[in-house]
Amino acid sequence: MRKSMTPTKHCVSKVRRSILQDIPENKETEVVITPKTPRKTPKTHVKNLIASANKRLDSGVMVPCSPLEKARANLHLHAAPKHLPCREVEFKSIHSFLVRKINDELTGSMYISGVPGTGKTATVKRVIDFLNADLIMKHSFKFIEINGLRLANPHQAFSVIWKELTTETVSSSRAQALLNDYFSGDEVRNLSTILLVDEVDHICNRKQDVVYNILDWSSRIGSRVVVITIANTMDLPERVLRGCVTSRMGLTRLVFKPYTFQQLQEIITNRLIGNSSFDPDAVQFVARKVAAISGDARRALDICRRAIDLIKSEDDIQLITINHVTQVLNSILSGVRVTAIRYCSLFEKIFLKALRDETIRTGFDHSTIDSIYIQMKSICLFEGEQLPNDQQVIMMAYRLRDNGLIFLEKKRTDVFRKVSLNISSEDINYALEKYNN
Amino acid sequence: MGTDFGICIQNIKKKIILNDQLYGFDTERSELLQIVKKTIDYGESDSVIVLGPRGCGKSVLIESVIKELLPDSHTLVMLNGLIHTDDNLALKSIIQQLQIKNLDGAYVEGSYADNICFLLESFRAGNKMASKSIIMVLDKFDMFCSHTNQTLLYNLFDAVQSQQNPLSIIGVSSRIDVIELLEKRVKSRFSHNILMIKPPSEPHELLGRLKCLLQLSKDCKIESDVRKNWNNNINLLISDPQLQDLMNDLLKLSNNNTKLNMLVFMALSNLSKDKMLMVENLICSFNSLYKQDLTLVNLLGLSVLELCLMISICHHSEIYNKEPFNFEMIYARYCKFASRNSSLLVTKRQVIIKAFERISIMELIQPVTAIENKNILKEYRLYKSSVNLDKMKAASNLYYRLPPVILQWIDSNII
Numbered sequence: 082m083r084k085s086m087t088p089t090k091h092c093v094s095k096v097r098r099s100i101l102q103d104i105p106e107n108k109e110t111e112v113v114i115t116p117k118t119p120r121k122t123p124k125t126h127v128k129n130l131i132a133s134a135n136k137r138l139d140s141g142v143m144v145p146c147s148p149l150e151k152a153r154a155n156l157h158l159h160a161a162p163k164h165l166p167c168r169e170v171e172f173k174s175i176h177s178f179l180v181r182k183i184n185d186e187l188t189g190s191m192y193i194s195g196v197p198g199t200g201k202t203a204t205v206k207r208v209i210d211f212l213n214a215d216l217i218m219k220h221s222f223k224f225i226e227i228n229g230l231r232l233a234n235p236h237q238a239f240s241v242i243w244k245e246l247t248t249e250t251v252s253s254s255r256a257q258a259l260l261n262d263y264f265s266g267d268e269v270r271n272l273s274t275i276l277l278v279d280e281v282d283h284i285c286n287r288k289q290d291v292v293y294n295i296l297d298w299s300s301r302i303g304s305r306v307v308v309i310t311i312a313n314t315m316d317l318p319e320r321v322l323r324g325c326v327t328s329r330m331g332l333t334r335l336v337f338k339p340y341t342f343q344q345l346q347e348i349i350t351n352r353l354i355g356n357s358s359f360d361p362d363a364v365q366f367v368a369r370k371v372a373a374i375s376g377d378a379r380r381a382l383d384i385c386r387r388a389i390d391l392i393k394s395e396d397d398i399q400l401i402t403i404n405h406v407t408q409v410l411n412s413i414l415s416g417v418r419v420t421a422i423r424y425c426s427l428f429e430k431i432f433l434k435a436l437r438d439e440t441i442r443t444g445f446d447h448s449t450i451d452s453i454y455i456q457m458k459s460i461c462l463f464e465g466e467q468l469p470n471d472q473q474v475i476m477m478a479y480r481l482r483d484n485g486l487i488f489l490e491k492k493r494t495d496v497f498r499k500v501s502l503n504i505s506s507e508d509i510n511y512a513l514e515k516y517n518n
Numbered sequence: 519m520g521t522d523f524g525i526c527i528q529n530i531k532k533k534i535i536l537n538d539q540l541y542g543f544d545t546e547r548s549e550l551l552q553i554v555k556k557t558i559d560y561g562e563s564d565s566v567i568v569l570g571p572r573g574c575g576k577s578v579l580i581e582s583v584i585k586e587l588l589p590d591s592h593t594l595v596m597l598n599g600l601i602h603t604d605d606n607l608a609l610k611s612i613i614q615q616l617q618i619k620n621l622d623g624a625y626v627e628g629s630y631a632d633n634i635c636f637l638l639e640s641f642r643a644g645n646k647m648a649s650k651s652i653i654m655v656l657d658k659f660d661m662f663c664s665h666t667n668q669t670l671l672y673n674l675f676d677a678v679q680s681q682q683n684p685l686s687i688i689g690v691s692s693r694i695d696v697i698e699l700l701e702k703r704v705k706s707r708f709s710h711n712i713l714m715i716k717p718p719s720e721p722h723e724l725l726g727r728l729k730c731l732l733q734l735s736k737d738c739k740i741e742s743d744v745r746k747n748w749n750n751n752i753n754l755l756i757s758d759p760q761l762q763d764l765m766n767d768l769l770k771l772s773n774n775n776t777k778l779n780m781l782v783f784m785a786l787s788n789l790s791k792d793k794m795l796m797v798e799n800l801i802c803s804f805n806s807l808y809k810q811d812l813t814l815v816n817l818l819g820l821s822v823l824e825l826c827l828m829i830s831i832c833h834h835s836e837i838y839n840k841e842p843f844n845f846e847m848i849y850a851r852y853c854k855f856a857s858r859n860s861s862l863l864v865t866k867r868q869v870i871i872k873a874f875e876r877i878s879i880m881e882l883i884q885p886v887t888a889i890e891n892k893n894i895l896k897e898y899r900l901y902k903s904s905v906n907l908d909k910m911k912a913a914s915n916l917y918y919r920l921p922p923v924i925l926q927w928i929d930s931n932i933i
Contacts (some may be wrong), residue, residue: 082796127628127636130617134644134683138590142561142647150560157562159681197706230672230703231638233631280703283667305760313702379679383709390552413710417569421694424571424717427770451904452561469771470811470906480772483572485693492888495881496904504696 148358149399153389155352161203162336166351167344168204174335175208175309182307183222183273187366190299190308195337201311202279204337210277222273229283235291238284242276266303273305281310282317288336289323296329342368348378349385358399360383363406370410384409418504421484422512428469429477430513431460433449433486437506444479447490447501449479454496471496500508522854524791529738532788533731534779538870540582541730542723543575546713550583550688553711554653557686558591561646563678565708567659567689567696570715573774576690580713587653595654599661603730605670608662609633616640616652622716638673642704644683659689663699673706721765724778728765729756731782732795746930751794764804771808781807813905816880817913823865824873825917826852829885830926832907842886842900845874849897859923871897913916 086418146152154160175191182189193201206334212218219506229240233422239256244251264274278284278295287290298306315321315336318327340348345368353359364385371381388405422433435456440447454474461468478500490499533539534817540547553566553653563843568576584594591647596614602608611637613626628636643649654674656662662671693699700708718724734745755761767776784803789795820828834843853863856863875896877883883901890899907928914928 094559123624124627125621127613127626127632130613130620130626130636132636132639132643134640135593135616135650137648140760152558154562158679164750197703216912230667231634232667233629233634237631241635286736298846343707367616377706379706380710386709387711391550412712412714417694418710420714421571424694424719424773426773429772466770469808470813472812473771477772480572480774483692485695493884495884497884497902 102271106479111249146427149389149392152353152356152358153386153387156349156386156389158287158379158382160352162351163210165200165203166347167340168337171200171204171335171337173206175205176211178333178345179208179212179222179275179307180218183218183275185316186300186305188304188306189333190296190310190329190331191335193309193311193335193337194313194317196313196339196373196377198376198379201335201337201341202277205309205311209277222275224275224277226277226279229278229280230397232284235284235286238278238291238295245272246485260298261294264298264301264306265305266301269303270305270434273307274485276306276308277310278310280312281470282312282314282321285317285321289326292322293326295330296326300329301407305336310385340372340378340381341376342372345372345376345378345381349381351383358389358401360400360402361402363388363403365372366403367406367410372415375381375416384413415506418486418508419512421486422504422509425481425484425486426477427466428457429481431457431464431466432474432477432481433502433509434513435460436500436502437509440502447499449474451496453500522791523744523748523789523794525740526734526744527786527791529734529740532730534783537779538578538581539730540575540578540749541727543579543715546715547579547583550579550713551586554583554587554688557653557684558587558651561649561651561684563682563685564711564712565675565678565687565689566711567691567708568713568715569696571694571695571717571773572692572739573716573776574715576715577657580688584653584655591926592651592653595652597656597662599656599658600876603661603922605665606630606633608665609637609835612637612654613640634669634673638677638768641677641682641685646648646681648683648894651686653686654688654827656687656689658695659691660693660699662689663696668704670702671704672707674702678709679707715903717775718769719773719818721762723770724765724769725756725762727775727778728782729753731779748794755795755797761800764797764801767807768804777822811909813882814909814913814916816882816906817909818916818918822921823870823872823878824864824916825920826855826924826927827870827873827877828882828903828905829854829910829914829924831877831903832905832910835903836907840902842902844900845871845897848874852893855927859927860921863923 087487107479110238130269156422171193175193177191178191181187193205195201200474209224212222213224223246225242227241227245229235229238232241236253236257238253239260242249242255243256246260246263273350276295277299281292284295296308298304299308310330316320318330324329331429342365346365349359349364349368350361367381367384367388371377371384374380384406385401387409388401391405391408392401424429425433435453436448436484439456440446451471455470457474458468475496478487478489478498482489486503487502488503493499548567550566552565556562557564568580570576593616595612597608597611602611609630610628610633613633614621618624628632628643662668665671674685674687677683679685689696693715696704697708697710697712718727729752731753734740735750736745738745759783768781771777781800781803781889784807785799786802789799817828827848830848831843834847834851835841849867852870853864856865878885878901882905883903886900886902911928914925
């Protein structure tokens with residue numbers, strides 16, 4: 082290997098120098114570099130993208146003209162009127178609470194609970210809109226909303242709240258520090274902050290530090306924070322939260338009861354004012370049925386919309402009667418499992434019968450495929466069918482598992498795999514008996 | 519006969535592979551089309567789930583509905599529960615598909631929190647009047663239900679219910695009870711629009727499907743007389759009673775459309791170019807696909823020593839009522855038989871160990887525990903047999919030149 086030979090000041094022999102003279106100096110030689118691999122597919126960070134919606138390319142959205150189409154548009158959940166019917170009491174309660182806290186420059190917290198679809202978030206939003214419309218109140222508060230299921234993890238709540246307050250994007254730990262400072266009550270605030278925490282049970286992690294910090298702000302005098310938390314269970318503070326958190330949540334509780342059938346009827350007729358395409362009996366029927374099951378307003382409105390969908394455009398019917406509504410309800414409420422059993426092939430049904438019989442015979446809730454195979458053999462002998470071989474039976478077991486009718490053990494894949502039912506034997510009896518009839 | 523049916527066969531095989539023709543389901547198709555059109559035309563968001571057992575035509579139905587829409591009227595986002603196994607992966611894919619023009623081939627990166635924020639902002643940025651509708655198809659919907667907290671489903675269904683970008687969500691699942699997998703909040707936001715796809719239950723439906731599959735329409739590039747010849751032969755084939763029995767048998771086994779497709783494909787592949795498709799081809803491929811017992815085929819390929827070991831295993835299972843066994847028990851039994859009957863059958867212990875190992879690798883016997891305990895010596899590990907004595911008898915009858923001593927041994931009185 083030739084190193085650079087600069088002649089040193091020491092004696093370099095003449096012979097050496099003559100040899101060296103022939104060798105060119107170590108110039109910047111062009112080294113042939115191995116070709117570089119081409120760049121990978123470029124990556125764009127999400128933060129560099131602009132969140133926008135694509136524009137419609139045609140003339141514009143069609144406006145519903147026929148009464149049926151108008152009814153369908155009005156029955157959509159977000160086409161709700163300004164004041165939700167049947168929630169006036171709750172509206173007044175939340176409104177008076179907020180007005181009192183804002184006017185007296187106090188802090189506070191409120192816990193709202195109720196099953197899904199009872200109008201909790203909608204009522205709170207309406208109260209805030211009402212306060213915004215009131216010119217006196219409009220400039221004395223700031224509204225921030227977070228939702229526990231829209232966060233990647235509970236700690237992200239802090240960065241979201243800080244972003245809504247000041248439009249700065251910071252990390253969650255920094256945001257926590259900044260918010261604790263902001264709401265410490267040392268500075269005098271001139272605006273009340275109303276903080277709505279939706280689906281608060283998803284912010285409660287094991288340590289419960291996020292929900293503790295949020296509720297702690299409302300216990301510091303001078304922070305002027307009013308926290309409204311919404312969840313589904315009535316006893317969330319007592320059952321899930323620790324004592325320190327529960328005491329900070331306070332005793333202001335509001336329970337949104339499920340709608341009764343009169344209330345559901347009123348809600349639906351309210352949406353259909355001026356529209357005569359629904360038979361009032363049909364509306365009452367839907368209201369009674371839904372109130373008996375869950376009391377969920379979303380369900381009632383969706384069932385009515387579905388009933389409109391059933392009418393095809395060629396028919397001349399312009400009135401939704403009880404028959405349409407009954408059709409929709411039957412399709413929703415009928416046992417899906419029974420339908421699933423009826424959609425199976427003959428040998429799959431025999432498999433289910435064999436599994437049921439094995440379960441009854443041994444008293445265990447699981448069996449193996451080979452014992453089911455033996456049982457299937459005797460059933461087939463009885464019915465006069467020729468049983469397929471055991472590989473086909475294993476394929477049938479996979480199909481039944483994909484339909485959600487049975488569970489298969491995960492560790493094994495051979496004929497000794499454990500099988501258990503996902504449906505009750507009464508369902509099997511009902512489905513297979515009716516089929517025979 | 520001389521006429522070249524090769525092109526016809528190729529056309530039909532291509533049809534089977536592409537699998538994009540919808541047969542039947544007109545009402546369901548028009549219902550789904552109506553729901554999607556309402557979102558595109560009126561800007562009203564909606565959600566629907568298409569349910570049906572595997573292989574009954576759900577994905578084909580959705581593809582045909584989407585093909586009918588104008589490509590400029592909507593943005594299509596396709597998600598699959600098997601590919602997007604996590605909410606983060608699904609979010610990245612949604613953002614990539616929504617912003618496909620702006621990204622120009624680049625990948626999206628960002629944390630989970632960033633992705634959720636971006637998606638929610640994009641939804642909020644749209645409004646009913648002026649934004650293009652988004653149609654989201656969620657394949658294997660039941661797998662999305664097992665993500666943590668069902669956050670993605672909650673946010674998507676919440677976006678459907680609020681006054682934002684018009685969004686239409688189509689879920690596809692084979693689990694008929696998928697609604698019960700949803701959390702109560704998500705279930706409340708779902709519009710309970712369920713479309714049930716019914717698989718074929720009568721042989722004549724399968725026959726109709728077969729006819730649709732095998733007949734060649736005018737837009738295939740084949741000469742008209744060849745095509746007419748083929749179609750006439752297919753009509754004769756369909757009315758054959760043997761074929762109807764075959765369809766009956768297939769329906770009893772499974773009402774999966776892919777099984778029918780496989781049957782036809784195999785029959786066509788075994789045809790030579792100038793032969794017409796006959797019932798015998800279909801029956802032959804049915805037998806080889808669905809009726810053949812592969813265990814029997816494996817048993818016929820064993821050596822005599824291995825066969826004897828299998829027989830002693832079956833005897834043991836019969837006597838001890840399916841209790842598990844290990845190598846030593848079988849070795850003792852075999853040695854007793856061999857020493858009594860013929861000196862040719864006595865072999866070294868190592869050879870018999872090797873034969874036993876071969877049987878266990880072929881999975882004719884299965885270990886009792888799913889994971890083998892390495893602490894036990896391999897001669898003492900417990901196994902169970904998946905082959906019973908009747909199958910052994912059938913195999914030994916078919917075995918090529920089995921020594922008669924062994925035949926007698928199988929039927930001997932088992933004590």
